[in-house]
Amino acid sequence: MTAQAGGPVPGLPAEAHAGSRGAALGRLWPFGPAAAVLLFLFFIPLAIVFVYSFWTVQNLQLIPTWTLQNYLKFFQTDTYIRTFLKTIIMAVLVTAAGIGMAFPFAYFLARYVSTRWQRVLLLAVIIPFWSSYLVRVYAWQAILGEKGALNWLLMQVGLISEPLTIFLYNDVGVFIVLTYVYFPFAALSLYSSLEKFDFTQLTAAQDLGATPLRAMRRILLPQVRPGFITAMIFVFIPIIGEYLTPTLVGGTKGVLIGNLIVNFYRGGAFPAMAAASFIIAAFIILLLVLFRRYLQLDDVVTKL
Amino acid sequence: MPDDLPAIELVHATKRYGDTVALDDVSMRIAPGEFYCLLGPSGCGKTTTLNLIGGFVPLTSGELRIEGQQVNDLPPHKRNVNTVFQNYALFPHMSVARNVAFGLEMDGVKGPEVERRVDEYLELVGLLALKDRLPQQLSGGQQQRVALARALVKRPAVLLLDEPLGALDLKLRKQMQVELARIHRQVRTTFVFVTHDQGEALSMATRIAVMDAGRIAQEGTPQEIYYQPADRFVADFIGESNFVAGRPSQGTDGPVLELASGERVALPAATASLATGEEATVMVRPECVDVGLEPPPGPGWAVIRGRAIGVSFLGDLTRVTVVTAAGEVVASRPHAERSRAAALGSLLDEEVSVWWSTAESIVIRQG
Numbered sequence: 001m002t003a004q005a006g007g008p009v010p011g012l013p014a015e016a017h018a019g020s021r022g023a024a025l026g027r028l029w030p031f032g033p034a035a036a037v038l039l040f041l042f043f044i045p046l047a048i049v050f051v052y053s054f055w056t057v058q059n060l061q062l063i064p065t066w067t068l069q070n071y072l073k074f075f076q077t078d079t080y081i082r083t084f085l086k087t088i089i090m091a092v093l094v095t096a097a098g099i100g101m102a103f104p105f106a107y108f109l110a111r112y113v114s115t116r117w118q119r120v121l122l123l124a125v126i127i128p129f130w131s132s133y134l135v136r137v138y139a140w141q142a143i144l145g146e147k148g149a150l151n152w153l154l155m156q157v158g159l160i161s162e163p164l165t166i167f168l169y170n171d172v173g174v175f176i177v178l179t180y181v182y183f184p185f186a187a188l189s190l191y192s193s194l195e196k197f198d199f200t201q202l203t204a205a206q207d208l209g210a211t212p213l214r215a216m217r218r219i220l221l222p223q224v225r226p227g228f229i230t231a232m233i234f235v236f237i238p239i240i241g242e243y244l245t246p247t248l249v250g251g252t253k254g255v256l257i258g259n260l261i262v263n264f265y266r267g268g269a270f271p272a273m274a275a276a277s278f279i280i281a282a283f284i285i286l287l288l289v290l291f292r293r294y295l296q297l298d299d300v301v302t303k304l
Numbered sequence: 305m306p307d308d309l310p311a312i313e314l315v316h317a318t319k320r321y322g323d324t325v326a327l328d329d330v331s332m333r334i335a336p337g338e339f340y341c342l343l344g345p346s347g348c349g350k351t352t353t354l355n356l357i358g359g360f361v362p363l364t365s366g367e368l369r370i371e372g373q374q375v376n377d378l379p380p381h382k383r384n385v386n387t388v389f390q391n392y393a394l395f396p397h398m399s400v401a402r403n404v405a406f407g408l409e410m411d412g413v414k415g416p417e418v419e420r421r422v423d424e425y426l427e428l429v430g431l432l433a434l435k436d437r438l439p440q441q442l443s444g445g446q447q448q449r450v451a452l453a454r455a456l457v458k459r460p461a462v463l464l465l466d467e468p469l470g471a472l473d474l475k476l477r478k479q480m481q482v483e484l485a486r487i488h489r490q491v492r493t494t495f496v497f498v499t500h501d502q503g504e505a506l507s508m509a510t511r512i513a514v515m516d517a518g519r520i521a522q523e524g525t526p527q528e529i530y531y532q533p534a535d536r537f538v539a540d541f542i543g544e545s546n547f548v549a550g551r552p553s554q555g556t557d558g559p560v561l562e563l564a565s566g567e568r569v570a571l572p573a574a575t576a577s578l579a580t581g582e583e584a585t586v587m588v589r590p591e592c593v594d595v596g597l598e599p600p601p602g603p604g605w606a607v608i609r610g611r612a613i614g615v616s617f618l619g620d621l622t623r624v625t626v627v628t629a630a631g632e633v634v635a636s637r638p639h640a641e642r643s644r645a646a647a648l649g650s651l652l653d654e655e656v657s658v659w660w661s662t663a664e665s666i667v668i669r670q671g
Contacts, residue, residue: 198391198393200389200391200393201393201394201395203360203380203389203393204387204389204393204394204395205395205406205410206379206380206381207358207360207380207381207385207386207387207455208381208386208406208407208410208454208455208458209381209382209407209410209411209458210381210406210410211381212381214410218406219395222397223396223397
């Protein structure tokens with residue numbers, strides 16, 4: 001497809017590639033609105049926050065001091081570090097659980113379900129997006145609470161005699177709800193990868209002497225790796241910044257780093273807030289660089 | 305059949321999917337080194353048979369033996385058979401060489417032995433130079449060869465081929481037919497080949513099983529199948545056929561077939577035993593039929609009068625369609641000289657005779 005490089009691009013008017021700067025700018029104008037949004041609503045606020053992260057606060061006044069104190073304090077404070085680590089562990093566990101459930105689902109869907117029913121089931125996965133995130137998380141309060149549906153069910157079945165309080169306002173609740181919220185992202189990413197896979201290859205691998213498990217590992221997994229990476233990116237990264245779910249179902253025990261940042265903000269500690277935000281951002285960028293190096297992010301980008 | 309152990313043996317094999325019978329009490333023996341063709345229309349049970357041998361579907365009842373061993377319950381990865389799939393099912397993330405090496409690695413073959421055998425079989429299919437390419441960088445015909453090498457490199461007792469030429473264009477298909485026959489002669493492995501293309505079956509197979517509705521309609525060499533079809537289905541499916549129906553009776557010069565019009569068509573002498581008065585059908589191949597204004601004199605010819613309603617010039621031959629009292633009869637005549645084509649062309653709309661040597665008539669069962 002690159003044979004045309006340098007030559008006229010078919011389908012474009014001749015002036016469009018005449019090479020003059022004006023013509024090139026003329027072609028770029030559709031990017032304008034998006035670029036403006038990105039600049040004013042993302043890069044500039046980000047720059048402001050970045051600057052804040054080196055300032056200090058005295059008597060609720062921001063003072064431009066240019067210090068690394070805010071960053072140092074984050075790493076020297078036990079609670080902050082613990083919350084950050086807990087957030088990472090939570091993100092890892094939810095990603096693992098989400099993919100662990102989404103893979104069998106997507107595999108079954110892509111391999112054994114007729115195209116018609118595939119659409120129906122995918123729709124069922126997407127439908128939750130049509131309702132508000134907030135409403136869905138509130139619904140989980142009603143399910144996981146002391147007088148919630150889950151306890152009622154367990155008591156009806158006779159597994160417990162007293163309602164349990166272990167599901168809500170702690171890390172368990174956060175884990176359950178986050179897994180629920182991010183399952184569709186994992187399922188859709190994996191499905192889009194699996195759907196393109198030719199399953200006769202697994203038959204061929206077995207025909208050539210591979211056990212079903214080995215066929216899966218040697219033939220299927222390498223080819224759906226982009227789907228896994230997409231799933232990981234779509235689940236892991238947003239969870240690092242999760243705020244709403246821990247607020248609503250985490251209580252005081254289920255706090256994640258996002259809640260910490262909000263607390264800084266509410267307490268007027270803008271520099272601490274800014275520093276914590278940039279520590280998270282740096283961590284995520286580091287992860288993406290690693291992904292890019294070892295897991296071919298290019299594939300992911302083209303798959304998206 | 306030779307006496308040694310058959311490579312494949314099906315004994316009263318039946319496969320049902322719910323209420324549908326895909327394979328209905330089929331028995332077959334395939335000798336080592338055969339190029340055995342399962343031929344039939346879609347849904348006849350040929351692919352089911354292949355899948356049974358490959359181990360991809362279980363038998364409902366009956367027995368399957370590979371080299372004398374009952375393998376009914378053996379999973380695919382433990383069977384000494386390998387398959388060339390219809391869509392090739394090459395592994396797109398592996399080079400040609402890695403594709404071919406895959407089966408050997410699964411068998412625990414290690415080191416230089418793998419490379420040696422991969423090279424040997426890529427050489428066999430003529431793709432050694434492309435060993436480092438990825439499958440999607442190859443043409444359809446080349447992918448087909450990789451699939452062949454990948455299956456053969458394990459030196460299976462039997463190679464299964466599931467309509468492997470179906471995806472190729474006509475010219476390539478003809479080339480691959482020659483190529484497959486060569487490879488078969490070279491490796492001497494038993495080939496079991498599934499196709500719905502009679503030309504493929506006739507040109508490559510040492511033996512053909514024509515299948516219909518889950519049963520074997522006829523089994524035999526290509527020539528037997530072509531010249532002595534067991535029933536009307538086989539005659540119809542393989543090549544082109546003229547059917548002439550009537551009642552056998554005794555004529556002055558031997559047995560004849562009496563048409564509804566009262567015309568009498570000579571039958572081969574050997575068919576004297578046909579029950580007189582009962583409906584019978586005679587089949588004759590178009591290339592055995594001649595056509596002209598007057599039939600040749602003398603006995604030994606089956607002759608029917610009719611009108612030539614179609615003459616198609618096809619280059620190497622001309623097809624003349626004649627309406628007779630027994631229905632349409634097609635004569636397919638080669639042109640040894642070009643004047644012959646013109647002579648045949650002039651027959652259109654004429655009252656003509658079609659005739660053939662009675663030796664070419666085959667009395668067949670109604671199938």
